Amino acid sequence: MMIKEVQLSIIKMPLKSPFSTALGSVNDREGIIIKVLDEEGRTGYGEVVAFSTPWYTEETVRTSYHMLKDFLIPIVLNNPIKHPNEIKKYFDHIRGNQMAKAGIETAIWDLYAKKVDRPLWKLIDGVQSEIPSGVVVGTHEIKDALSQIDSYLQEGYKRVKVKIKPGMDYKLLKEIRNHFPTIPLMADANSSYSLDDIDLLKSLDEFELLMIEQPLAVDDIVEHSFLQKEIQTPICLDESIITYHDVKSAILLNSCKVINIKIGRVGGLSNALAIHDLCQKHQIQVWCGGMIEFGISRAHNIALSTKEGFTIPGDISASSRFWNEDIILPEVEVKHGFVKAPIQPGIGFEINTKRLQEVTTYIEKYKK
Ligand SMILES: O=C(O)CCC(=O)c1ccccc1C(=O)O
Numbered sequence: 445m446m447i448k449e450v451q452l453s454i455i456k457m458p459l460k461s462p463f464s465t466a467l468g469s470v471n472d473r474e475g476i477i478i479k480v481l482d483e484e485g486r487t488g489y490g491e492v493v494a495f496s497t498p499w500y501t502e503e504t505v506r507t508s509y510h511m512l513k514d515f516l517i518p519i520v521l522n523n524p525i526k527h528p529n530e531i532k533k534y535f536d537h538i539r540g541n542q543m544a545k546a547g548i549e550t551a552i553w554d555l556y557a558k559k560v561d562r563p564l565w566k567l568i569d570g571v572q573s574e575i576p577s578g579v580v581v582g583t584h585e586i587k588d589a590l591s592q593i594d595s596y597l598q599e600g601y602k603r604v605k606v607k608i609k610p611g612m613d614y615k616l617l618k619e620i621r622n623h624f625p626t627i628p629l630m631a632d633a634n635s636s637y638s639l640d641d642i643d644l645l646k647s648l649d650e651f652e653l654l655m656i657e658q659p660l661a662v663d664d665i666v667e668h669s670f671l672q673k674e675i676q677t678p679i680c681l682d683e684s685i686i687t688y689h690d691v692k693s694a695i696l697l698n699s700c701k702v703i704n705i706k707i708g709r710v711g712g713l714s715n716a717l718a719i720h721d722l723c724q725k726h727q728i729q730v731w732c733g734g735m736i737e738f739g740i741s742r743a744h745n746i747a748l749s750t751k752e753g754f755t756i757p758g759d760i761s762a763s764s765r766f767w768n769e770d771i772i773l774p775e776v777e778v779k780h781g782f783v784k785a786p787i788q789p790g791i792g793f794e795i796n797t798k799r800l801q802e803v804t805t806y807i808e809k810y811k812k
């Protein structure tokens with residue numbers, strides 16, 4: 445494959461309602477949509493999931509734009525690519541910048557799957573044609589959280605994740621458990637605790653959570669290993685896992701029992717697949733994490749989630765969870781708690797060009 449053109453569109457869309465985490469709130473979502481075009485006129489789409497500000501990882505929309513324009517796009521325009529698996533080799537000498545790399549790598553996966561005329565999920569040997577869907581409650585307000593959970597359960601979601609932070613943890617989970625004693629429930633701390641909070645973290649064991657996601661520091665693997673020995677609740681790592689090597693370290697140290705795989709955070713679909721395989725080998729459970737994304741990243745997440753290790757419902761909610769109108773057609777729908785993997789080649793969704801244009805704030809094309 446020769447890529448002859450790459451188009452970057454910065455887009456911006458308001459969320460239906462603000463999404464709060466221990467680290468801050470998101471009201472408007474910016475992102476970059478990447479379109480790659482090959483010499484035969486085929487197209488592929490990817491999405492950069494970095495936020496406007498560096499609150500979740502150090503990348504932002506603008507740092508990833510710079511990385512793409514000045515480093516990554518010239519590489520893909522100037523090298524023949526036989527298979528998307530080769531891209532990570534080309535990107536190896538560029539440190540970090542996982543979300544920028546993932547955006548363009550996933551676009552090329554889509555293009556390649558279209559070239560070989562197969563749905564992306566089949567190309568990567570996915571096995572689940574219907575994947576269980578979970579949802580994230582984006583508020584720390586108890587009353588709000590309870591009513592959101594109630595309506596999400598009515599919509600059929602199979603797992604509920606709530607955000608916790610110091611001061612809004614035990615109380616919130618206690619109320620949720622009083623109202624919903626048996627729902628599959630998990631808590632995401634977004635790295636807002638330390639080992640000084642060990643008694644509090646132990647007290648959460650009574651809620652029989654599926655897992656607690658990223659309780660300790662963003663860059664920690666060692667202290668999580670200590671914490672996992674002290675608490676019953678399985679630890680799931682999110683922010684701490686950026687590379688394949690991080691997963692090896694976490695396995696060696698028994699730092700977690702579960703890993704949240706996000707294609708963006710780990711630098712692309714090839715890395716996500718390698719991490720999935722390694723986790724399978726070591727009985728580490730995996731699920732696919734969300735990034736309050738638009739439909740294109742969601743479509744890539746659906747493909748990844750069809751792999752056999754993805755047995756826990758991921759953050760794969762419907763387009764309508766966050767958006768009044770998504771940028772793909774059809775939109776992602778959750779029926780009876782499941783999302784169907786598409787049958788069309790590539791990511792299997794069309795671009796809603798009218799909607800994409802409406803939300804685009806900046807556009808640029810790069811040619812060979
Ligand atoms: O897309 C979603 O469903 C929300 C997932 C979520 O919790 C999240 C959203 C943005 C950034 C980080 C996280 C997280 O998993 O920590």
Ligand SMILES: [Mg+2]
Pocket residue numbers: 632634657658682683704
């Ligand atoms: Mg998380």
